[in-house]
Structures are given as structure tokens and as C-alpha cells.
Amino acid sequence: MRVRVEELAAIVGARHVVTEDVPARHTQDLWGSDRVGHASVVVRPGSAAEVAAVLALCDAHRQPVVVQGGMTGLVSGAVPGADEVVLSTERLDAVSPVDVAGRTVTAGAGATLAAVQDSAAQHGFLLPIDLASKGSATIGGCVATNAGGVNVVGFGMTRQHVRSLEVALADGRVLTLSTPLVKDNAGMDLKHLFIGSEGLLGVVTKATLGLQPGALSRTGAFVALEDVDAALGLLNTLQRKLPGAVTAFEVMWDDAYRTLEPTGIRLPLPFGHPLYALVECRGADPEGDAERLAAAVDGFADSLLDAAVASNAGELAAFWAARERIPAEILRMQPLFGFDVSVPARELAKCLAAMRVELELSWPAVKLLVFGHLGDDNVHIAVITGETTRERKPEVEHIVYRLVTESGGSISAEHGVGFEKRSFLGYTRSAGEIALMTQLKELLDPRGILNRDRMIPWGGER
Template identity: 40%
Template sequence: MTDSHYEALGALLGRGGVLRGADIGPRYFTDWRGEGPVRPELVLRPATTKEMSQILAYCHRESLSVAVQGGMTGLVRGAVPQPGEVVIATDRMTAVAAPDVAGRTIVAEAGAPLQAVQEAAEAAGLFFPLDLGARGSCTIGGNIATNAGGNRVIRYGMTRDLVLGLEAVQADGTVIDAMGSYIKNNTGYDLKQMFIGAEGTLGIVTRAVLRLFPRPQSQAVAYCGLDSFDAVVGFLAHMQTTIGASLSAFEVLWSATYDAICEKVPQVRAALPRGHRFYVLTEMMGSDGARDPERFEETLGMALEQGLLADAVVSKSDAEVRALWELRDGMAHAMGAERPIVSFDISLAVSDMADLEQVLSDRLRAHMADPMILIGGHLGDGNLHLAVRANGVAPEDQPLQAIEREVYALVGARRGSVSAEHGIGLSKRAYLPQSRSPQEIAMMRSLRGALDPKGILNRGRIFG
């Protein structure tokens, strides 16, 4: 990177807007997976949409490739800089406006942490339902770029369902103002959707109008033990039928995963004895604080009478709600503790999940003697998190690619998604054809070529 680039970009961004050399800390080249040994030569930190437009226009003119960064909490190496790339970070664009209570919307800049939006909504008596374990670190721009999912998709949908409008800057610096704040708008193409889930390859989101909801007046959580997958499916149908739209989460853990949490995560307490084949956390959020808890328990009682549940524990306080969710969230910690491990984020039809553990185990035995398979996730929306550890195999010898090929081949054969909510990034691009047809990929390439003809935005992400 030449001195002239540094000087020109410094003139556009001012003091603190450009970092160089030793001033660039690991925060700008290391993600949550600890990957990314390439220190970028320049980090650009625009504070406004105008500055974002100016620096992109310059990078486009000079053919400088850029890596776009939010909170660096991604798991597919989408924001880790590659050799020769300039980093554009949104960490100075963190404003969150006061919510529009009547319209139930809130405007946030791309670098605003998800938790800041949640708290601003709560202070106004409203609710922003997107929720991830990384809520304090991940950013709204990153959530939009990856179309983040999280714990309550079953009721409120993915990020794209929560974005009413947005502002984005194209590769050449053109600002797209699509900051509508209404649900219905059938005036041609819904341009905002092009930027949601595009992983920064079509433009950089700078602001968004987000949809808020009435704050729930009740929250009840149960942890349940079940002894067959048919019972899990039947219990999901039972909850959807009896409490309907009030069902806000339906999370499942396979028995090996529950055991790993109990053994490897000291800060959580087991809610139920070990020994059941499956464990389900289910949650109801309603509008009747007096009646809803009783209704929730009645619904669980019916499931017990029908033989769907073998055991269950129900929250009696806010502290118990948090404790039960901490037990569910312990899955990520348990998977991380079982190293060396290969992790996956997949979607399948619920009917294709029943034999998943056994089929994978049979396939992986061709590559290792005793595979450990941990499975759990958002069964209510078809998203499972899966981790495979080769017991007794040294990290440097673990057949990483063989494990990936087996898992993604199975997902592709069952017409699932190789990435349910984390995106493709650099890590999964070789497996994109397992979930997308050649015609779909060709159309994606055409769209990218039209909006970023020089290919400077997040080059190599999604597809090479």
C-alpha cells in the first residue's frame, strides 16, 4: 500500500479515521475462531455515510480490494482480511436513534451492537426480537450482511424479516437510500433485500430501519426430556397447535450434547437428569402476564399425559428463565471444549433429522475409529448446529476435509442448507453447490458483476 493511498484516505477520514502499521491491533484481523494471521496495511474507519461513500469511491477508482468488518463475531472467515485487502471497519458508526413508539421502528447505524438496539427498544417499552449469544459484540450491519437468525426465528423470522429499510453504499461510492419505515411497499424491486445476506459483496450497509414489537408481558420456559425423535416432532406440533404464535423458541439437544454441557460447562446447572435421548427447551412469550404461565403449564401437562414428555421442569422466576437459557447456550461452550472439532451450521427438513446422528456416525467411521458427534439447535426452524470430534486423533492429523465432505454431502443429498445462519464467507464456498444450483450461482455472479464490476468488495467470499 503506497504512502499516497494513506495520505489520500487520511485526508478523507481525518484523525483516527485511518490506522496503519503497529496501530492495527488483532481486533482488525482475528475473528472468533482465532483465524486471520494477515495484518492489513490499512484500516479505514468512516464515521458517516458520506465518509463511507468517499472512501469506497476512492478504493473503486484505485482498484483497492476491501474487507468489510463489524463485530468480528462471524464463524466463516467472512470478515478476516486477505493479503492486499484494505479493511473498512464500522466501529465509529454506532448511533442508535430513539425508537418511534407509534410506528414501532428504530434506526441504527451499521456498527451499533445488537444489544444496544435491544436495550433502546426495551427502554421505550418495546422489543427487538433478534437475539444471539454474541449480542454484546455483534453489530447490526453484520447481522444484516449475514441475515442472522438466532433463538426466536420460529416466531419473528430471520433478520431480513426485521428490516423495513436500509441505506447502503455501493462499490463505486453510490449511496442507495432505501430507508422506508413501512411494511407494505410494492413499488418495483425490493432493493434492500439485495444487501441482506449478501455478506458485503454487493454493497456496505450503513444504516437500517428495524422493526420493533410490543414487549411481551410474560415469559415462561420449560426444559423437557424426551425418549424418541418422534416424541420431539409430536411435541413441537403440540406446542404450535396449543399456544400458536406465542411459541417463541423450540430448542433441542441430542443426549450426547446435553451430557457434554453437564460435563464441560461448569457455570451451568443440569435442569434434568441425564439419560433421556433428547432435551428440549421451549419458550412462550405472551401478552397476559396473569394467565400465560398457567396456560403454559397446562399445555405441558397435556404433553405429559399424551406420553410425549418423559420429564419436564418449568421456570418459576426470571432467574430460572435465565438459568434454563444458560443451559441451552452452554452448547456452544461444550462444543468448543471438545477439541479438535469441526463445527457446522446446517438446515434440514425436520423429517430428515431423525437418523442424522446414526447416518453420520456410520459415514465417519470410514475415516476415524470413534467419532464424537454433538447435535443441537433451533429445531423449530430446521436449523441444527453440529460438531464432530475425532476421539484420540491429534489435531494435526484430524481429517478435517473428509469430515466436511461427509457432512455436506449428506446435507446436499437431503436438499438442506450448508449454512443456515452464519453465511458462506471463505470457509464454505467450496460447498455452496451442495445447496445452490449452477443456475442460481450463475445468477449470483451476474448480480455481483453488475453492482461491483471490479470485484473489490469482500473478494472471494461466497464464491471465488
């Protein structure tokens, strides 16, 4: 370690520097990953000024730093190396009063997504970013990875909701980027450099987020379909007949849906259909919205194999309980190889079919469990080869990422690149793009102290 614990303690206070009995949550992604790190020093700043001072100290000593939020990523982007100082944002958890007139809320990087949602809801507003891990995922992490979630089809990614950022740079400067205004075109909007940059360019310490009016009603349907084309047809129909109402459109292939069989959970529809979809709509007419959704679904009945429309909040909750239980059940089937990718909807069925064929050549008993957010091209693929080890992981990754790329997709729909996908970044991004990313990193963090070797390799000491 190139900095002394005493120097860090002088900045944040001795009780906010942890060197012994470091909690395990600082060493591995919350949901598990292949990489398990080692946290020898965890520093917990309580303000942007303290973050800046820690970074300035580390920069002066060329001390690598890894930034941690809720550790809910899946690419080991915040898993520390033994020589890295862990900078935890957990104390930057303040949520300012909601600006009702401006429809914004400002939150520290360490505030959980759930806490900010709750604050907005108290004033009748909605923060549309919604993740299964919202109780642990932090605002800083959402910004750093440009998080998506289940509402992207209706509201867009995190980027669409960030009005302004406070960021600490590697050399200790603190910048406020942009303003909370809806329209602000006074020069370059630099906040977008940091959204999705995975902490490589600076540390997000605070974010101002735009809010949406809260819905007076939530309605939903759970349907069975023959194939992806039918699911896309349903989505297009609902978006046309219920403009602006569709906020989520989740799909589950039969193999993934069948993982619910041993759970005893209440099933919205029976097993045996090729594809299932869960749609949620939000509106302002509690009595009429459910009827309009039912009529729209009924108008597509010729292409449906089965359907259930929620008549109350409890039934809609049961639909979501089934969808949200699937990842946990799949994770029980170890060893598995999980992929969070984007594939253009028009190419998805062909891509998955080719993937199955190619994987079966090496693993005849392979299983592909697929589910995701069809309305935004994002699918989650779990590959279970039938082997008892993970030694051939690179072979599986090469097949999946190559076919995704050949289909015009992306190796990362959510969560970012981190360590796990770094060697595959060139499948999706051109050499010119990666070179420019490297130049930006060298410009803003010339000594390479921030999240070193994540996303792009670090070229060495400077």
C-alpha cells in the same frame, strides 16, 4: 497497497486510519477459525458519506476492501488479506430515537444488536433478532448475513425485520432502499438484494428495523424426549394450544448436554435422556401464561420422559444458562469441526444417523455433539474425530455437507458462506443460481473490490 494512507486519512481523519499495532480483533473471527488474516490498514469512517468516499477512492485504484462489523461470524467472511483495506463500521454506531407510532428504530451499521434491543425495550418494544453474541454483533453484520438466532421460530430471520436500508455501493453512490412503511410495493424492493449478500454487493451503513410489542411475561419449560419426532410433536402441540406464544424451541442431544457435567452449572434435568428441549413462550398475562404452558406440557406428558416448567424468571434464566453454556464447553474440545447447517425436520434423525455411520468408517471413535433450533430446521453439529490435527478437515466437511444436501438441507443456516464454505456452495445452490450471483456481483461491483473471493470466487481484474 494501491491507495495511500494519506488519501484515506484525508477522508476520515488521520486518527481513524490504523496502520500500526492493529488490534487482533481485526484479523480473526471473534470465536476463532482456521483462517487468521493480516490487517495492514484499518479505516474507520464516521458517516455514510465517508464510507462512500473511501469506496470511491478504492474503486478508482482497484483496491480490494473487506468490510468488518463485530467479527462474530464463523466463516471467516471478514478476515482480511494482507492486500486488503479493512473498512470497519465501528463508528457508525448511532441509534436514532424509536419511532413509537411506526414501531421502528433506525441504527447505524456499527451499532451492536444489544444496544438496539436496549433502545427498543425502553419504549416497551422488542427487536426479535437475538444472538448469543449480541453484545458484539452489529446491525450491519446481522443484515449482511441475514442473521437468525434463537427467536426465529417465533419471529423469523433478520430479513423479516428490515424495513429499509442505506447502502454505499462500490463506486461511491449511496442509496436508500425502500421506506420504513409496512406496505411499500412501489417497484422492486431492492433492499433484499443486500440482505444476506455478505457485503459482496455494497456496504450497509444504516438500517431501519421493525419492532414487536414487548411481552409482559416470559415462561418456559425444559423437557426430556425420546427422539426428534417426539420433539416435533411437542412443538406442534404447543403452537396449536398456545397460538403465537412460542418464540424459541431449542434442542440438545444427550452427548451435547453432557458437556455441562464438569461445569457444576445448575442442570434443569438430569443426564441420561436421548434428547432435551427448551421452549420459551411470551405473553401478556403474567399470572395465567405459566399455568397455560404447564397445562399444555402436561397434556403431552405421555410422550415426555421428564419435564420442568419454570415458575419464575430465575428458573427460566437457569434453563437458558444451560443451553447457552453448551457451545462454550464444546469449543474446549479441540480440535473439532463445527457445522451450522439446516436440515428439514422430517429428515434430521435419518441424516444424523447416516452421518455418524459414515464418519465412523474413517474415525471409529468419532463424537457428534448436536444442538440447535429445531423449530427452524437449524442444527449445530460438532464433529470430534479423535485426531490431534485438522489436516483431514476437507474429508469431514465433504461427508457432512453431502449428507446434509442429500437430505434436502443447506450448508449454511446462519453466518453465511464466507471463505470457509465457498467451495461447498454448489452443494446447496445450482450452477444457474451461482452464475446469477456472479452476474449481480459484476454489475454492482465491476472491479470486484468488495469482500473479494468470499462466497463466490472473483474472476480476475477488470
